[in-house]
Amino acid sequence: MKGGQAKTTLAINFASRIAKARREVLLIDSDIQANITTTFQRDHFCNLANIILGKVSNFEFMQLAERLSFLPSGGQAMVEASSYLSHTQFKDDLLKNLLSTINHNIVIIDTAPSWNEISRNILMYVDFVIVPVVTDYLGYSGCDQIMSYIEDFKESKLGECKAEVLGIAVTRSQPRTRLARTITTGLKERWPDLIFKSMIEESVSIQEAPAFQKNIFDYKNGCTRGAGMYDQLCREIMRRIVKQRKSE
Ligand SMILES: Nc1ncnc2c1ncn2[C@@H]1O[C@H](COP(=O)(O)OP(=O)(O)OP(=O)(O)O)[C@@H](O)[C@H]1O
Numbered sequence: 001m002k003g004g005q006a007k008t009t010l011a012i013n014f015a016s017r018i019a020k021a022r023r024e025v026l027l028i029d030s031d032i033q034a035n036i037t038t039t040f041q042r043d044h045f046c047n048l049a050n051i052i053l054g055k056v057s058n059f060e061f062m063q064l065a066e067r068l069s070f071l072p073s074g075g076q077a078m079v080e081a082s083s084y085l086s087h088t089q090f091k092d093d094l095l096k097n098l099l100s101t102i103n104h105n106i107v108i109i110d111t112a113p114s115w116n117e118i119s120r121n122i123l124m125y126v127d128f129v130i131v132p133v134v135t136d137y138l139g140y141s142g143c144d145q146i147m148s149y150i151e152d153f154k155e156s157k158l159g160e161c162k163a164e165v166l167g168i169a170v171t172r173s174q175p176r177t178r179l180a181r182t183i184t185t186g187l188k189e190r191w192p193d194l195i196f197k198s199m200i201e202e203s204v205s206i207q208e209a210p211a212f213q214k215n216i217f218d219y220k221n222g223c224t225r226g227a228g229m230y231d232q233l234c235r236e237i238m239r240r241i242v243k244q245r246k247s248e
């Protein structure tokens with residue numbers, strides 16, 4: 001919901017890390033801003049907007065890297081797609097039905113900083129939500145807001161929405177500042193079981209990588225502090241998914 005929390009950065013790097021762990025993964029851009037599409041300078045007729053609008057019959061995904069497929073959002077066409085969703089009788093379930101034929105076991109969706117028909121459709125489709133947060137005051141309140149929106153939505157769907165918040169990831173922090181330390185303590189106290197222990201600090205390499213159309217693991221051959229921090233976080237996320245799956 002909140003802008004600039006490193007949703008896109010986390011989505012790109014997590015998807016890339018999974019592909020490097022030799023698992024097939026599909027990355028979907030659902031944001032009208034189309035930041036992943038812009039980063040990798042790839043667009044395609046088979047995009048999310050055209051799928052929602054019923055214009056695509058065969059899914060043909062682009063390959064961003066080995067084992068990493070990509071479905072762009074369609075940019076501006078997402079406005080039409082969103083409006084279509086709000087008028088269709090399927091409302092919150094359309095995307096889930098449309099994407100049901102996808103073969104990929106792992107699908108990662110980058111979301112827009114908004115709460116709308118698209119977000120609700122995505123919540124009906126996914127198993128897990130990861131909430132990224134920047135350690136400033138508005139980041140904390142944005143985290144609080146999205147957690148209660150998800151809870152309210154799930155309650156309104158009377159058990160039909162199976163999405164669980166997998167965890168809260170600190171994606172940009174300056175741990176030397178008092179504000180960052182206070183916010184981090186606040187997050188740990190409020191959501192002790194959800195906050196990931198591996199935290200991403202402010203890093204120039206993380207900011208630079210997209211400018212070179214690279215994920216953090218390929219940028220400078222992965223020999224950066226940013227790559228090390230993202231590797232730790234991605235591993236922790238993957239371990240938590242495996243643990244959750246085992247307990248189901
Ligand atoms: N740890 C970090 N250190 C430095 N810069 C970062 C870090 N993480 C993300 N950034 C930068 O912060 C900016 C916002 O990140 P990003 O686009 O991933 O956020 P977002 O939540 O997807 O934004 P939006 O809400 O607009 O979609 C980008 O310029 C990104 O490169």
Ligand SMILES: [Mg+2]
Nearest residue numbers: 007008031035
């Ligand atoms: Mg984004």
